[in-house]
Amino acid sequence: MPMLLPEGSQLRNRYQIVKVLDASPLRNIYLVQDMHLRGNTWVVKQILPVGVDSVNSQAVRRRYEQEARAISSLEHPAIPRLLDFFFKDHCFFLVREYVPGTDLKTLLAFEGGSFSEADALRLTQPIAELLGFLLKKKMGPSIFRELALDSLVITPKGDIRLVDLGFTRLFGKANTLGPIDYASPEQFSGENADGRTLVYNIGAILYHLISGFNPGDSPFNLEPLDFWAPDTSPATIAIVERALQHKPSHRYSSPEEMVKYIKKARASIQRSRPKSKSQDSDTQPLEGAFPLATWLAAALTLIFLGVGSYAIYEVLFSGMGG
Secondary structure, three states: OOOOOOOOOEEOOOEEEEEEEEEOOOEEEEEEEEOOOOOOEEEEEEEOOOOOOOOOHHHHHHHHHHHHHHHHOOOOOOOOOEEEEEEEOOEEEEEEEOOOOEEHHHHHHHOOOOOOHHHHHHHHHHHHHHHHHHHHOOOHHHHHHHOOHHHEEEOOOOOEEEOOOEOHHHHOHHHOOOOHHHOOHHHHHOOOOOHHHHHHHHHHHHHHHHHOOOHHHOOOOOOOHHHHOOOOOHHHHHHHHHHOOOOHHHOOOOHHHHHHHHHHHHHHHHHHOOOOHHHHHHOOOOOOOOOHHHHHHHHHHHHHOOOOOOOOOOOOOEOOOO
16 A cells, blocks of 8 residues: 555645545645645646556556646546656655546436436536547547546536546556446456547446446446346447447447437437426536536535535546546
8 A cells, every 4th residue: 555645745846745644555645835836726636556566566667657647638628637756765646637527437326326317417528528528539448447426526617527547558458447337248258449449448438327227237238227227228228328339340449429319319319308407407518517416516515514425636548546
């Protein structure tokens, strides 16, 4: 386990630790104050490499620096900025933008374990769009591992941010599977992963958000979506069924293709519903009014009172998962 740094201590004579946000055997996460740029608060992730001996530690360090530079060059509204990275006391450190909000896992629990079909589709669309972007940037293989609800944060404005991605390849083959909840068959068998693997991951998340049933509780042996949610539209059922095909060739070819069908399903739901203020808000684009805002406000209130749980302080990418 990496040595836990005390509150008040400094890193690089610049980042003063304000609070320990999370700690685990492989990584610690801190809220820090920037002593050079007063008034700025960041998140620092401290990672202890596993399975790295003195022979290959330098090679791993070089790969870490290469991947950190690649991540820092990404420009997307759903990806927190990577501000700094360094190596100290046998640990990797990342400094990234602090993202206020509530993670999707917490919100799902707050809503009783499932979302409406409209909200689930509207949440899934930007996730699929983001993963399509990362795939084009050739970050795909390193993000399969970290696609989890607690690494997806909804900000107070209703935007989705992926706060944990990258670095899987640095930490050994055993860590490339990722969360069993949304893993595809080929991630278990060791076959090559590509955009169709992400399609499965996205489809599994959509299934979970609507059904309330975690796919990891019965991998590759799931009841049809309408078993859990009988009122689900045929269009959404078809999306989930195709995305969760065991053979990659039977799925959508990419997250971008899947997005097209999600948009059609959302439009179909909007057309089929009588006009009303609340129902219109269910199908507003994410940058507009977002129905989760009410849930978010309530969830944040509970969290600050110590009733809820938060996982919003996760940092960027796969081996850096946290």
